[in-house]
Amino acid sequence: MNRPKLIRREDLEGYAFIAPWLIGFLLLTAGPMLASVLISFTSWSMLSPPTWVGLKNYEVILSDDPLVPTSLWNTAYYVLFSVPLGLLLSLALAMLLDRRLRGMSVFRTLFFLPSITNMVAVSVLWIWIFNPEYGLINAALEKVGIVGPMWLQSETWSKPALVIMSLWGIGGTMIIFLAALQGIPDELYEAADLDGASSWRRFFHITLPMISPAMFFNLVIGIIGSFQVFTQAFVMTGSVQPGSEGGPNNSTLFFVLYLYKKAFQEFRMGYASALAWVLFLVILFFTIIQMKLSKRWVFYEAGESR
Amino acid sequence: MTNRAAALLAFCLIGAGCGGKTNDGAGEIVYNSSANAVEIQALQSELPEFARESGVSVKLNPFSGQEKLYAMIAAGQAPDIFYTNAAVRDRLAAEGHLLDLRDVSSGDPFLDRLWPQVVEDGRSVDGGLYSMGNWSFTAGVYYNKDLFDVAGVSYPDTTWTWNDMVGAAEALTKDADRDGKPEQYGLFIPSHFIEVFEQMNRTPIRKNALYVSIPDESAEVYRKYLDLMDKGIMPDLLTVQAMGMQAVQMLAGGKVAMLVEAVPNQGLIEALQIRWGVAPIPRFGQKPPSYFRSGSGGLSISARTADPESAWKALKWIIAGASIYQPNPVLRDADFVGGWEERYPQLKDSGFRDVWNLSLEHNGGDLRSFVRYSSWTSARILSLLQPEFDQLWAGRITVDQLRSQIPSINEQVERELRNDVTRRHWKPEFRDAVEAQLARLPQ
Amino acid sequence: MNQRAGLSRLKAIGRFVGWYGVLIALGIVFAIPFLWMFSVSLHDLAGVFADPFRWVPEELRWSNYVDAVSLLPFGRYLTNTVVITVCVLIGTVLSSSLVAYGFSRLRFRGRDKLFALCIATMMLPGQVTMIPLYIGFSKLGWVDTFLPLIVPAFFGSPFYIFLLRQFFLTIPREYDEAARLDGAGKLRIYWSIILPLSRPALATVALFAFLGTWNDFFNPLIYLNSPENATLTLGLNMMKSQVMGTGVTQWHLLMAASLLVMIPNIVLFFVAQKHFMKGIQVGGLKG
Known part of the structure; x- marks a missing residue:
């Protein structure tokens, strides 16, 4: 008789703590999400009442829209490169900045600068950097005797260009790693030094396990975020004509860019909502895999969290 | 600590309360504009005088974008006047969101002040007039x-x-x-x-x-x-x-x-x-x-406006009254070339006048x-x-x-358009016009 | 012996130079967008379009900064932005840390499912929930007020909840147990043990919340209407848009204004970093 009562008290306490989110979810998030599910079963221009079409949108997505596989592939490519490269680079930078050298606060600020620079304001700069003839990158490549590619104008190189651009903005990820690195007690390293452990050993046996919760966070967030990549492609690709975003030849037509164009340029919010839920399922699938795998490599000081 | 937290919370509550000037409606025309800083300053400084002369007060909403416009329409809060390009205009008109300007402009001598093409460009497939060009180049x-x-x-x-x-x-x-x-x-x-x-x-x-x-x-x-x-x-x-x-x-x-x-x-x-x-x-x-020769779209009036007459007055003022847009090239009676040569003297022997006049003479x-x-x-x-x-x-x-x-x-x-015709809530005139055209695929 | 000492000293110097070499090279690469903005902000409009672009213009036009600021009532926009940002900052840190504490250190039925739900809400592109959300806020009469920008922060944000949860999980349970034996309740443990131990993580969240709100463009654009309610980013955008579709942006003024808007970010980052740097330990074996 005592046990269930105790559990109930714990439950109540738990719900009380998560109440802000729970209430917010019910009031602000659940409604619009539910609405978008319903909208995905309709034909809706946003301008008049929707018409119910059942599973029609999903049928078209799965069988009859060649741009769905194209945009999925573009997105997968972007995720596949920007997430691992971003994680590696930001961890490397964080470890570099973790050293106690003079002037580190300046370097930390420098590395973080692109993350606080207004994306839209500097899009012109990026287009210039990637300009095949006058741009900074190809000028640098020419110095070492390489003829640079067409970057944003090339079907092959437009996605790598956007990946390279994303690497500039890893400041946030870097900061999270830095905060995690700072949390590793010196005693652990001192003990390892006494054992005469090599730097690689120290990295794999102390650093990596100790920052694994932060690594897990950055990985999951990185995947969720890159699957939804939008702004860069929206402002950087295509010409001044609306509708040309995602070029050349749809090589930077990412999934969310595609659904944006469907919704706001073609007035097909129903179809766009269905696309969004397909993407939701894709991201969910990869996140669940992450969660399952994480039990093997993420180490929590507080013990198994269940 | 707790006191400080309470003080901060109080600050937030006050903060959240301010910026709370909502539009109370009566006699006020809301104009959604993507104008830039210079235009906004100029418009703001002249609006009071326009209000005195015409009795129409215009509220300028300088933060606009397509997504925002559709959200406002979906929420039933469309602004009275807003910018549309031809593609957007047709969509909005077909679904009944735009005022047919023929309702407010018939017999208005203002239409005669415009180049005929400007008026023509505002017509949609049903023959209705849904926007008024506000610039041309x-x-x-x-x-x-x-x-x-x-x-x-x-x-x-x-x-x-x-x-x-x-x-x-x-x-x-x-x-x-x-x-x-x-x-x-x-x-x-x-x-x-x-x-x-x-x-x-x-x-x-x-x-x-x-x-x-x-x-x-x-x-x-x-x-x-x-x-x-x-x-x-x-x-x-x-x-x-x-x-x-x-x-x-x-x-x-x-x-x-x-x-x-x-x-x-x-x-x-x-x-x-x-x-x-x-x-x-x-x-x-x-x-x-x-x-x-083109305008970059034009100004439309919402079909839901409470006061079409005032909205039309305000629209006319934006095109032909606001000094920042004068001389406006959509007006036949304005000396556009002269005005711009005065503003930018380097235009005088540049050939600008010839280019401009040719485009009027052989208007494609x-x-x-x-x-x-x-x-x-x-x-x-x-x-x-x-x-x-x-x-x-x-x-x-x-x-x-x-x-x-x-x-x-x-x-x-x-194929997609046929779906729209059957599923979308279009005005019958638009549905008929589109259906008639659907049959005629070009060779 | 002496030679060897000299050699290792040489090695140390070499390594020292090496680290700084790497740091400076990377620093330049990462600062390029910023340096470019700074350079453009000191040109005149014709200089912006010159080919080749001169990184150091012949004449440094500092007056651009005065011109940029006098173009719009930036003082008003600054006040609005500060009010919104501070409110969001407080709301985010308070509520997200509470929720994260619940998800990381309490056991209750359905916890993991609810946490998964919390994460899942991030997976749906905002483009399709934007209109329903807008309709909701407009039904409440909140459009053209700061409420749609501020109030959601007080319900916690999944991103920060997840981040803080990860950090809270690195704090050993013994702390809670010890405090519990001393008769402390859950709220007390949260307030006087978890929060102080998580200062680097909280500082990170506060920083992100500040930057995210300060630089947010889309939400203010959607929800604010009156010019007097504008935030700094909306002001910047008004400098960008073009006169009747034929103008070219006044890039030099735009960049000057953008840099001025960025400065608080940089200063804040520079100052805040000491809070997530050494001296404060997260959940170490210390103590």
Whole structure:
């Protein structure tokens, strides 16, 4: 008789703590999400009442829209490169900045600068950097005797260009790693030094396990975020004509860019909502895999969290 | 600690409460504008006087965007006046969100002050008048006079032809080290200006068409355009992403001798510190000229406005009263060229007056009536057609291969449009007009 | 012996130079967008379009900064932005840390499912929930007020909840147990043990919340209407838009204003970093 009562008290306490989110979810998030599910079963221009079409949108997505596989592939490519490269680079930078050298606060600020620079304001700069003839990158490549590619104008190189651009903005990820690195007690390293452990050993046996919760966070967030990549492609690709975003030849037509164009340029919010839920399922699938795998490599000081 | 937290919370509550001026409606016309800082300051300073004279108070909402407009409409809070381009206008009109301006403007002498084309451009397929052009411009060839002098090429005249332009461009291209990468190119035509040449070559323009077609006149222009790149007198479209800034940069920096751009282009005028002139778009042989002339859309009034009369008064004031937009080129009675020459003295011997007057004399109309930019299928057509154009400019397909894609694009557009006709809540006039056209697929 | 000492000293110097070499090279690469903005902000409009672009203009036009600021009532916009940002900052840190504490250190039925739900809400692109959300806020009469921008922060944000949860999980349970034996309740453990131990993580969240709100463009654009309610980013955008579709942006003024808007970010980052740097330990074996 005592046990269930105790559990109930714990439950109540738990719900009380998560109440802000729970209430917010019910009031602000659940409604619009539910609405978008319903909208995905309709034909809706946003301008008049929707018409119910059942599973029609999903049928078209799965069988009859060649741009769905194209945009999925573009997105997968972007995720596949920007997430691992971003994680590696930001961890490397964080470890570099973790050293106690003079002037580190300046370097930390420098590395973080692109993350606080207004994306839209500097899009012109990026287009210039990637300009095949006058741009900074190809000028640098020419110095070492390489003829640079067409970057944003090339079907092959437009996605790598956007990946390279994303690497500039890893400041946030870097900061999270830095905060995690700072949390590793010196005693652990001192003990390892006494054992005469090599730097690689120290990295794999102390650093990596100790920052694994932060690594897990950055990985999951990185995947969720890159699957939804939008702004860069929206402002950087295509010409001044609306509708040309995602070029050349749809090589930077990412999934969310595609659904944006469907919704706001073609007035097909129903179809766009269905696309969004397909993407939701894709991201969910990869996140669940992450969660399952994480039990093997993420180490929590507080013990198994269940 | 707790006290401090309480104080902070109090701050938040106060903060959240402020900025709370909501629109209380009565007699106030809300104008959603994407105006920039200078325009907003100018408009704000004149609105009180307009209110005194007309009894109409206008509230300016300078933060606008397409997504926001649709959200406001979906929430039943459409602003009274807002900007629409042709594609958006047709959609909104079909679903009953726009006031037919014929209701408020019939018998109004104001319509006679506008160039007829401006009024015509505001009509949709049902014959209704759903927007009023608030600006207009043409296109021209800006050229660097110093580079022309050095090369000993005479400046273009008002009757020059495509071949004259190519000849000049050849003489103006300089590749001293002969590496195939000229230091100076004769010409640059951004790809989004190619329609201007199609129009000059007398490509038939079908207003409010639902389908795309690439007639022989257009195909000829594409071939000539590709030829410019093959000859090396125009930088490869691929090497230059013709985003506004970079195209202007090339002309300003002497990288190209001629550049096709909008006339007038205020930013270009302000940025150029070279000696420059502007010539009309060259003609094609003996064909009578047809100059591009366009508004960039227009102002529409919401069908839900509480006070259509006041909204119409405010709309007229924005176009013809607000001093920042005067002299407005949509008005027949305004001395547009004179006004701009006064504002920018460098225009005086630039050829601007000739370019402008020619575009009035041989007005080829608004390219936005061209299917790629108008009507409710344009977004879909563009998204299907643009990848093909990308490949054409990259030299991967030929003009004929591009043309062979057109039927399948039109079929797809037709299929989707048929769905819309049955599923969307369109006004009957629009449904009938679209259905009538659906049957007529071009060959 | 002496030689060897000299050699290792040489090695140390070499390594020292090496680290700084790497740091400076990377620093330049990462600072390029910023340096470019700074350079453009000191040109005149024609200089912006010059080819080749001169990184150091012949004449440094500091007056651009004065011109940029006098173009719009930036003082008003600054006040609005500060009010919104501070409110969001407080709301985010308070509520997200509470929720994260619940998800990381309490056991209750359905916890993991609810946490998964919390993460899942991030997976749906905002483009399709934007209109329903807008309709909701407009039904509440909150459009053209700061409420749609501020109030959601007080319900916690999944991103920060997840981040803080990860950090809270690195704090050993013994701390809670010890405090519990001392008779402390859950709220007390949260307030006087978890929060102080998580200062680097909280500082990170506060920083992100500040930057995210300060630089947010889309939400203010959607929800604010009156010019007097504008935030700094909306002000910047008004400098960008063009006169009747034919203007070219006044890049030099835009960049000057953008840099001024960025400065608080940089200063804040520079100052805040000491809070997530050494001296404060997260959940170490210390103590």
